[in-house]
Amino acid sequence: MTLETKADSPASSPIQWDPQSTELRDAFGDFLNAFEQFKDANDDRLSQIEKRMSADVVTADKVERINTAMDEQKRRMDDLLLKSRRPGRDGAPAIGASLTELEHKQAWDGYMRRGDTMELRSLELKALSRQSDPDGGYLVPTETEAEIARIMSEASPIRAIADVRQVSGASLKKPIATTGAQAGWVGEADTRPETSAPVLSEVEFPTMELYAMPAATQSLLDDSAVNIEEWLASEVQIAFAEQEGSAFVTGDGIRKPRGFLAYDSVADDSWSWGRLGYLPSGADGAFHASNPQDALVDLVYALKAGYRANAHWVMNRTTQGEIRKFKDADGNYLWQPGLAAGQPATLLNFAITEAEDMPDIASDATALAFGDFRRGYLVVDRLGVRTLRDPYTRKPYVLFYTTKRVGGGVQNFEAIKLMKFATS
Incomplete structure (x- = not known):
C-alpha cells in the first residue's frame, strides 16, 4: 500500500485549507501597514526637527511605539514562518529510503x-x-x-x-592563502623572473x-x-x-x-x-x-x-530600529521591508540578518x-x-x-x- 503524505496524497483528496498560511499572510500585511504608519510618523518627527530644532514629545513617542510594535510583529511573523515549514509526514519514512534506514528508523x-x-x-x-x-x-x-x-x-x-x-x-x-600568487608584465623576449608563491x-x-x-x-x-x-x-x-x-x-x-x-x-x-x-x-x-x-x-x-x-x-533588533529612521538625500528610507513573508528586510538593498x-x-x-x-x-x-x-x-x-x-x-x-x- 502506498504511503501518503501531505506532499504526495492522491489527486482525489480534497484540498485542505491551511489556517497557518492565512495567518502568516495576515501578519505580513499588518507588518507592511505598520511600516507605512511608521514612515508617516517619522516624517512628522523630522519635519518638526527641521522647523523647531526638536520634535514634539508625543510625536517622538509615537515613532518609538510603532517601531517597537514592528519588531514584535516581525518576531511573531518569524515564529509563524518556522511553524509553517514543519514537516507533516506523521512519521512516514522518506521515499526512496533504504532497507537499512527503515530498520534503523523503526x-x-x-x-x-x-x-x-x-x-x-x-x-x-x-x-x-x-x-x-x-x-x-x-x-x-x-x-x-x-x-x-x-x-x-x-x-x-x-x-x-x-x-x-x-x-x-x-x-x-x-x-x-593569506596572500595571493604574484604576477607581472613582460615582453616577448624578456626573461621571466621567478615570482613569490602564495603564503x-x-x-x-x-x-x-x-x-x-x-x-x-x-x-x-x-x-x-x-x-x-x-x-x-x-x-x-x-x-x-x-x-x-x-x-x-x-x-x-x-x-x-x-x-x-x-x-x-x-x-x-x-x-x-x-x-x-x-x-x-x-x-x-x-x-x-x-x-x-x-x-x-x-x-x-x-x-x-x-x-x-x-x-x-x-x-x-534595537540597532535595526534606530537605522529604520534613516533617509537618503532624496527622502527615501534606507530600510525597506521584505517583498514577501519570510524574505529579509534590506538596508541599502542588502539583506539584513537579525x-x-x-x-x-x-x-x-x-x-x-x-x-x-x-x-x-x-x-x-x-x-x-x-x-x-x-x-x-x-x-x-x-x-x-x-x-x-x-x-x-x-x-x-x-x-x-x-x-x-x-x-x-
Whole structure:
C-alpha cells in the first residue's frame, strides 16, 4: 500500500485549507501597514526637527511605539514562518529510503517510546560496527538528523548565512592563502623572473559538544499519532539555536565555537590578515548627528566588490530600529521591508540578518557587521546526533539527552567588516 503524505496524497483528496498560511499572510500585511504608519510618523518627527530644532514629545513617542510594535510583529511573523515549514509526514519514512534506514528508523522509534535497545544493538552487530554507545546514547536516524539540521539553518541566524561543512572527525583543518600568487608584465623576449608563491596558513576548526535535554511524559510517547522525530527536532532546535546564535557571534572558542566578534579588530586603514577591520560611526556610542547614513555607505564600500554581491548586514533588533529612521538625500528610507513573508528586510538593498546576540549601540561597541558571511565565517558540523533516553532522573518524565558537535570561526578576514560606535 502506498504511503501518503501531505506532499504526495492522491489527486482525489480534497484540498485542505491551511489556517497557518492565512495567518502568516495576515501578519505580513499588518507588518507592511505598520511600516507605512511608521514612515508617516517619522516624517512628522523630522519635519518638526527641521522647523523647531526638536520634535514634539508625543510625536517622538509615537515613532518609538510603532517601531517597537514592528519588531514584535516581525518576531511573531518569524515564529509563524518556522511553524509553517514543519514537516507533516506523521512519521512516514522518506521515499526512496533504504532497507537499512527503515530498520534503523523503526528500531530507534522503539527505543524512544519504550526504551527497547535490542533492535538497535542487533543493527550494530549486523553492520559490524559500534557507531553508538549505550552509555552515550544512540545515533538518531539520518532523516531526523537532516530535519534537525534544516530547522537549525532557519532558526540560527549566522548558520543561515555562513558556510556550513560536515566532517566525520573531531575537527576540520583548512589551508588558507593569506596572500595571493604574484604576477607581472613582460615582453616577448624578456626573461621571466621567478615570482613569490602564495603564503598558506593552516587553520583548525575543532567541534565542541552542544546538548539539549527535552522531557516528555510516557503517555505522549505511547501515543502512536505523535511523530517522535518531529517532536524531538522541534524541541532541541530552540535550545540549539539559542546556544549557537550566541557562540557564532561572541563565543570565545573555549568549549564552544569562536564568534566573529571574538577576533581582534583594527581600524580598516591598518587592516592585516588575522584581524577584522572596522570603520567608526563618527560619534561616541551613536551615529553621527548629521548625515548618519554616510557611515553605512562607507561600510558598504569598505568591502571589496567581490564580497558585496552576497553580503548581509548583521545587527540586533534595537540597532535595526534606530537605522529604520534613516533617509537618503532624496527622502527615501534606507530600510525597506521584505517583498514577501519570510524574505529579509534590506538596508541599502542588502539583506539584513537579525542576530539578537549582537551588542546594542554603545560606546566603542561593534554593534553592526557587514560582509559575505558565506565566505567569511565557517560552521563545522560533525556527522551524527546522539540521543540517550533517561526515564529515571526526573520521574514521571522521560528525559532525552541529545547531543551534537559543532564548531565555527572566521575563515576569511577580508570578507567581514565591522562598524565601531566611536569617533575613531
